[in-house]
Amino acid sequence: MDKYELKILTWTGIALVIFMVAVLHAVGKYATDLPECIPYDAAFQEPKISQLDDSTYQVFMLAQMWSFEPDEIYLPVGAEVDLYLTTKDVVHGLHIADKGINMMAVPGGVNKTTMKFRKPGVYEIVCHEYCGSGHQHMRGEIIVNYPKKN
Amino acid sequence: MYAKEITMKFNIDKSFKRLLITLLAVPLTLLTLGIYHGLMQTLYRSGMISQRTFAALDYYQGLTLHGVINAIVLTSFFAVAFGHACMVYYLKMKVRNNVAWLSAGLMIVGTLLASWAMLSGNASVLYTFYPPLKAHPAFYIGTALLVVGTWVAYWDWVSMYIRWKRNNKTTKTPLPVLGTLVNFTIWMVCTLPAAYELLVMLLPWSMGITESVNVPLARTLFWFFGHALVYFWLLPVYVIYYSMLPSLAGGKLYSDNAGRLVFFLFLIFSIPVGVHHQFGEPSITRGMKLVQSILTFGVAIPSFITAFTIAASLEYASWRRGFRGGNYFGWMLRLPYFDKERYLFAYLITGLILFIFGGLTGLVNASYSLNSMVHNTAWLPGHFHMTVAGPVFLGIIGMSLYMLERVTGRPIRLKRIAVVIPHLWMFGVLIFSLGLMAGGLRGEPRRTNMGLSYLNPESPLFRPDWVLTTGMAVMGGLIMFAAAGLFFVVLIDILTAKKTEEEHLEFPPYEVLHDEPRVGILDSFRPWLVVMLFVIAMAYIPVFRDIDNLTGPGAKPYDPENPNPLELFEQRDE
Numbered sequence: 001m002d003k004y005e006l007k008i009l010t011w012t013g014i015a016l017v018i019f020m021v022a023v024l025h026a027v028g029k030y031a032t033d034l035p036e037c038i039p040y041d042a043a044f045q046e047p048k049i050s051q052l053d054d055s056t057y058q059v060f061m062l063a064q065m066w067s068f069e070p071d072e073i074y075l076p077v078g079a080e081v082d083l084y085l086t087t088k089d090v091v092h093g094l095h096i097a098d099k100g101i102n103m104m105a106v107p108g109g110v111n112k113t114t115m116k117f118r119k120p121g122v123y124e125i126v127c128h129e130y131c132g133s134g135h136q137h138m139r140g141e142i143i144v145n146y147p148k149k150n
Numbered sequence: 151m152y153a154k155e156i157t158m159k160f161n162i163d164k165s166f167k168r169l170l171i172t173l174l175a176v177p178l179t180l181l182t183l184g185i186y187h188g189l190m191q192t193l194y195r196s197g198m199i200s201q202r203t204f205a206a207l208d209y210y211q212g213l214t215l216h217g218v219i220n221a222i223v224l225t226s227f228f229a230v231a232f233g234h235a236c237m238v239y240y241l242k243m244k245v246r247n248n249v250a251w252l253s254a255g256l257m258i259v260g261t262l263l264a265s266w267a268m269l270s271g272n273a274s275v276l277y278t279f280y281p282p283l284k285a286h287p288a289f290y291i292g293t294a295l296l297v298v299g300t301w302v303a304y305w306d307w308v309s310m311y312i313r314w315k316r317n318n319k320t321t322k323t324p325l326p327v328l329g330t331l332v333n334f335t336i337w338m339v340c341t342l343p344a345a346y347e348l349l350v351m352l353l354p355w356s357m358g359i360t361e362s363v364n365v366p367l368a369r370t371l372f373w374f375f376g377h378a379l380v381y382f383w384l385l386p387v388y389v390i391y392y393s394m395l396p397s398l399a400g401g402k403l404y405s406d407n408a409g410r411l412v413f414f415l416f417l418i419f420s421i422p423v424g425v426h427h428q429f430g431e432p433s434i435t436r437g438m439k440l441v442q443s444i445l446t447f448g449v450a451i452p453s454f455i456t457a458f459t460i461a462a463s464l465e466y467a468s469w470r471r472g473f474r475g476g477n478y479f480g481w482m483l484r485l486p487y488f489d490k491e492r493y494l495f496a497y498l499i500t501g502l503i504l505f506i507f508g509g510l511t512g513l514v515n516a517s518y519s520l521n522s523m524v525h526n527t528a529w530l531p532g533h534f535h536m537t538v539a540g541p542v543f544l545g546i547i548g549m550s551l552y553m554l555e556r557v558t559g560r561p562i563r564l565k566r567i568a569v570v571i572p573h574l575w576m577f578g579v580l581i582f583s584l585g586l587m588a589g590g591l592r593g594e595p596r597r598t599n600m601g602l603s604y605l606n607p608e609s610p611l612f613r614p615d616w617v618l619t620t621g622m623a624v625m626g627g628l629i630m631f632a633a634a635g636l637f638f639v640v641l642i643d644i645l646t647a648k649k650t651e652e653e654h655l656e657f658p659p660y661e662v663l664h665d666e667p668r669v670g671i672l673d674s675f676r677p678w679l680v681v682m683l684f685v686i687a688m689a690y691i692p693v694f695r696d697i698d699n700l701t702g703p704g705a706k707p708y709d710p711e712n713p714n715p716l717e718l719f720e721q722r723d724e
Contacts, residue, residue, distance in 0.1 A: 023518075027440065034519060037433055040703075085432075089705075095595065097593025104431040104432070104526075106366055106432055111432040128526040129597070130283075130598075132711065136598050
C-alpha cells in the first residue's frame with residue numbers, strides 16, 4: 001500500500017475513534033434529554049396537574065385537534081416537572097423552544113420528559129407537527145412565578 | 151479499458167428516445183405546480199398572505215403537492231430516466247422497450263391518481279402520509295403504483311447486468327452502472343416496508359375495511375423508507391459527480407475505487423438510520439435511538455470520502471487548466487464556473503457548494519441530543535433545501551437539459567441563461583435556508599400556516615421575533631422562483647427549437663487519474679448485500695420489538711378538517 005495512503009488511513013482512524021469516544025462520553029456525562037417512552041396506559045388520557053411535593057409537579061398533557069389540555073400551567077420558580085404526553089386523536093408535536101423540550105404525541109404511545117424552571121417567565125408551547133387544518137392555532141403556555149388565576 | 155471508447159455518441163431508437171423524453175418531461179411539467187407552491191408557502195408563512203386558501207389552493211394541500219411532486223415524483227422519474235440512460239450507454243446494451251414502457255406507464259398512472267387526490271383536496275396529509283389523518287384511497291394506490299413502476303425498471307436492469315457480467319467476467323463494472331444498481335437495490339429494499347404500510351395498513355383502513363391502524367408501527371415503516379429515500383435522490387447525482395464532473399472541469403477522477411467503496415458503503419448505511427427521524431417519539435426506547443444515531447454518523451463517511459475525492463479531482467483539473475500553485479485554495483479560482491459551453495459544470499459545482507452546508511447541518515440533525523433543539527422546527531426545511539433543493543435539484547435540472555438536448559437532437563440555444571440559473575438558485579437557497587434555520591433556532595415550527603396566527607399582527611398569538619427570519623425566506627424564495635422561471639424558459643426553448651442533429655445519447659467522458667486494477671471485493675454485490683441485510687436486522691428488529699411492547703390501541707381515521715373520528719368501519723354482526 002502507498003505510504004501516504006497508509007498515513008492518511010491511520011490518522012482518519014484515530015480521528016474517528018476520538019470522535020466516537022467523545023460522543024459516548026457526552027451522552028453519559030451530560031444525561032442527554034431525549035424523551036423517555038412509557039408503556040401505554042389509558043390513565044394518561046385524563047389531563048391533570050398534580051403537585052407531588054414542594055417543588056415537584058406531575059403533568060398529564062393531552063394533545064388534541066387543535067389544543068393542549070391543560071394549555072395554561074402556573075408554576076413557582078424552581079419547579080421540577082415530570083411531563084407525560086399523549087394524544088386523543090392524531091399525531092401532534094410539543095415544542096418549548098426556551099427549554100429545548102421537543103416531543104411528539106403519537107396515538108398509542110406515551111412520552112415523558114422532565115424539566116426544571118429556574119427563571120420566571122412565560123414559556124410558549126407550540127404544536128410543531130401537522131395535525132390538520134387548525135394546526136397553526138394549537139399552542140399553550142407555562143407561566144412561571146406569576147400569581148395564580150383563581 | 152473502456153475509458154477511451156465510451157466518449158463517443160450512442161445512437162438510440164425512436165421508442166427509447168420517446169421513453170426518455172416522457173420520463174424527463176412528465177415530472178418537469180408537474181414541477182411548475184411544485185415550484186409555484188414553494189414560493190406561496192414562504193408568503194403564507196411570513197404573514198404576507200393571512201388566509202387558509204389562496205387562488206383555490208389550500209396551504210396544506212399545496213404543501214402536500216410541493217412535497218410529493220418535488221421530492222418523490224421528480225426524483226424517482228429522473229432516477230429511472232437517468233438509470234436507463236446509464237445502463238444503455240455504459241453497458242452498450244438495450245433495455246427491453248416493452249418492459250421499460252410498462253414501468254413508465256405504471257409510474258405515470260400512479261402519479262396521475264395521486265395528483266388527482268391531492269388537487270381535489272382529498273389528500274392533504276403531506277408526503278409523509280401522517281396516519282391517522284386519512285387521505286383518499288387513490289392517493290395510497292397512486293403512490294404505490296409509482297413505486298412499483300420503478301421496481302419494474304430495476305429488475306430489467308438486473309437481468310441486463312447479469313447478461314453483461316457473463317461475458318465480461320474480468321472487466322470492471324463501469325462506475326455509473328455500479329452506482330445505478332446500488333441505488334436501486336437500496337430503493338428496492340427500503341420501499342418494501344413502505345409498500346406494506348401503504349397497501350396492507352393504510353389502504354384497507356382508508357376504505358373502511360379495517361377499523362384502526364397502529365400509528366407508531368406505520369411511522370417506523372415510513373422512516374425505514376424515508377431516510378433511504380434521500381439517498382435515492384442523491385445517488386444519481388453522485389454518479390454524475392464521479393463519472394462526469396471531473397472531465398467537465400477539465401480533469402480526471404482521482405480514484406475510481408474510492409467511488410466504488412462509497413457506493414457500497416451507501417448500500418450498507420442508507421437504511422438502518424431511519425429512527426433518527428423519530429428521536430422525539432414514544433414507543434422506541436433510547437438505546438436503539440442512540441444506536442441509530444451512531445449509524446447515521448456512519449452514513450456521513452461515504453459523503454466525506456466523496457468530498458475529498460471530488461475536491462482532489464477538481465484540483466487536478468485546475469492544475470491542468472494552468473494553476474501554478476502558490477496557496478492551498480487558489481485552485482478553486484481556476485474552475486469554469488461561468489463557461490457557457492459547459493453549463494452542466496455550473497449546475498454541479500453550485501450543488502456541491504450548497505451540499506457542504508447541507509451535509510454539516512445534517513450532522514446536527516443526526517446527533518442524538520442536538521436533534522432536540524431542531525426537530526420539527528424550520529431548521530429542518532432549511533437543512534434539506536441545501537440537499538434536495540441543492541445538489542439533487544440542480545443535478546436533476548442540469549442533467550435533464552443536457553440529456554434533452556441530445557435525445558431530441560436540438561442543441562441548447564440560450565446557453566448564457568442556462569449557466570446563470572444555478573448560480574442564481576444557489577444564492578436564493580442560501581438566503582432562504584439561512585432564514586429558515588435562524589427561525590428554527592428561535593422555535594419557528596415547520597409545516598405550519600403561520601400567516602393565520604403567529605405571523606399575523608392582528609392575532610393574539612403574534613410572534614414579532616419571527617418576522618425577520620420569515621422575511622428572509624420570502625427573499626430567498628423569490629430569487630429561487632426567478633431562477634426556476636428562467637429554467638422553464640430554457641426548457642421550452644429546447645423543446646420548440648428545430649432539430650439540427652441526429653438523436654443520440656452522450657455523456658461527458660469518464661476518465662480516471664489513478665486507474666487502479668480491478669479489486670474483487672469492490673466489484674461484487676454479494677458480500678455487501680449480506681452485510682447490508684445483517685446491519686438492517688440488527689438495527690431494526692429491536693425497534694419493532696419496542697413498538698410491539700409499548701404501544702396501546704390503534705387509531706381511527708381522521709379528516710384533516712374535523713376533530714371527530716370518521717366512522718368508516720361498519721361493525722358486522724357475528
